[in-house]
Amino acid sequence: MNIFIIYFRTILFRLGFPVKPVLINWLITRRCNLACPYCEIGVANKKEIKETELNLDQIKKIVPQFKALGVRFVTFAGGEPLVYEDMLSVIKYCKGQGFIVGLVTNGILITEEVARQLAASGVDHIHISLDSPDNLQDEIRNFEGCFKRVDSAIRWLLKYKDIGGYHIGLGSVISAFNFDKVENLFSYAEKMGIDSVGLQPFFENQIRNKEMIDRFSITPEKIAYLQEKIKYFLKRYPHLIRSSYFFTNSIPKYFRDPKMKGTYCYGGGLTINIFPDGTLGACYYLCAQDAGSLREKKLLEIINTPAYRRLLERVRMRDCPTCWCPVDHDFNLLFRPLDMLRSLRLLRVFKTGK
Numbered sequence: 001m002n003i004f005i006i007y008f009r010t011i012l013f014r015l016g017f018p019v020k021p022v023l024i025n026w027l028i029t030r031r032c033n034l035a036c037p038y039c040e041i042g043v044a045n046k047k048e049i050k051e052t053e054l055n056l057d058q059i060k061k062i063v064p065q066f067k068a069l070g071v072r073f074v075t076f077a078g079g080e081p082l083v084y085e086d087m088l089s090v091i092k093y094c095k096g097q098g099f100i101v102g103l104v105t106n107g108i109l110i111t112e113e114v115a116r117q118l119a120a121s122g123v124d125h126i127h128i129s130l131d132s133p134d135n136l137q138d139e140i141r142n143f144e145g146c147f148k149r150v151d152s153a154i155r156w157l158l159k160y161k162d163i164g165g166y167h168i169g170l171g172s173v174i175s176a177f178n179f180d181k182v183e184n185l186f187s188y189a190e191k192m193g194i195d196s197v198g199l200q201p202f203f204e205n206q207i208r209n210k211e212m213i214d215r216f217s218i219t220p221e222k223i224a225y226l227q228e229k230i231k232y233f234l235k236r237y238p239h240l241i242r243s244s245y246f247f248t249n250s251i252p253k254y255f256r257d258p259k260m261k262g263t264y265c266y267g268g269g270l271t272i273n274i275f276p277d278g279t280l281g282a283c284y285y286l287c288a289q290d291a292g293s294l295r296e297k298k299l300l301e302i303i304n305t306p307a308y309r310r311l312l313e314r315v316r317m318r319d320c321p322t323c324w325c326p327v328d329h330d331f332n333l334l335f336r337p338l339d340m341l342r343s344l345r346l347l348r349v350f351k352t353g354k
Contacts, residue, residue, distance in 0.1 A: 019269045028081050031079045053277070058295065071099065073099065075125075106141075120164070129150075134147060140175075167195045174200065189240055199243070202216050204216075246332060265329060267282035
């Protein structure tokens with residue numbers, strides 16, 4: 001598969017035709033070892049959640065279906081994916097099937113032994129959630145000692161990086177807590193030898209505790225400040241910024257207009273979410289539960305159901321809670337030639353996942 005095939009698929013998707021995915025974003029568990037106030041995941045009954053998850057044998061029956069669809073990337077997230085007991089075995093199996101594999105983790109469970117096992121698994125990209133490289137991380141994540149644990153995880157991953165050959169990236173959710181401290185992340189990444197930093201805005205629909213919305217929301221004055229800082233980051237740290245120039249530069253616009261007029265979301269089309277129970281969706285917020293589960297149906301069968309088609313129509317019409325995620329929105333870059341020239345590193349990401 002090359003960039004022209006992806007471009008063709010984006011056009012078909014815009015026109016309302018069904019397309020085959022390029023990337024699978026697999027939320028392998030909703031269990032989490034944190035309870036971040038801007039996330040609704042880490043509060044449910046963990047035993048109940050575990051009982052609904054796909055097991056390793058079921059996953060091994062599902063993964064080979066991706067090849068026939070032309071999927072290139074499989075990324076595991078959650079919840080916290082390392083809480084899933086067979087996570088390393090799943091990564092190894094996907095690598096054996098020839099996919100580029102990513103892992104999105106909060107880093108809390110990464111000890112030296114886990115880092116060594118990750119290096120042996122073949123994982124291509126490890127994305128560590130870090131909103132601030134100091135004690136502010138503890139406050140944002142509602143977990144005392146959180147930054148120390150993440151910093152330790154990063155150091156173990158760096159120790160085994162040459163053996164594993166993986167890319168280490170930081171991912172930060174921008175909010176009122178850290179909008180004026182984002183440069184600290186870039187400084188930390190440069191000092192540590194981290195490969196990339198990915199930024200994205202917080203979404204109000206993420207907030208578990210609605211009383212927290214005011215604490216996370218960014219005022220117009222703060223948005224103006226952030227816009228100037230992002231312009232600076234794009235000039236100062238182009239070698240570190242993970243997402244496209246277009247995506248990163250548009251973060252302030254999202255805070256002003258969450259509907260992001262003039263852009264398209266490709267969730268459910270070029271990217272597909274698999275939920276822990278085997279159902280499919282366009283993103284974390286849009287799930288086609290009535291289309292069936294991968295426990296009983298093939299992936300291609302599900303995405304061709306009327307129920308799944310109705311979900312895609314909601315995506316195209318922006319009938320959703322709104323978000324601004326690079327995995328679903330960076331495809332807009334294909335229709336912005338100037339921004340493509342500013343984001344050539346994404347060609348390497350597409351080829352290697354690194």
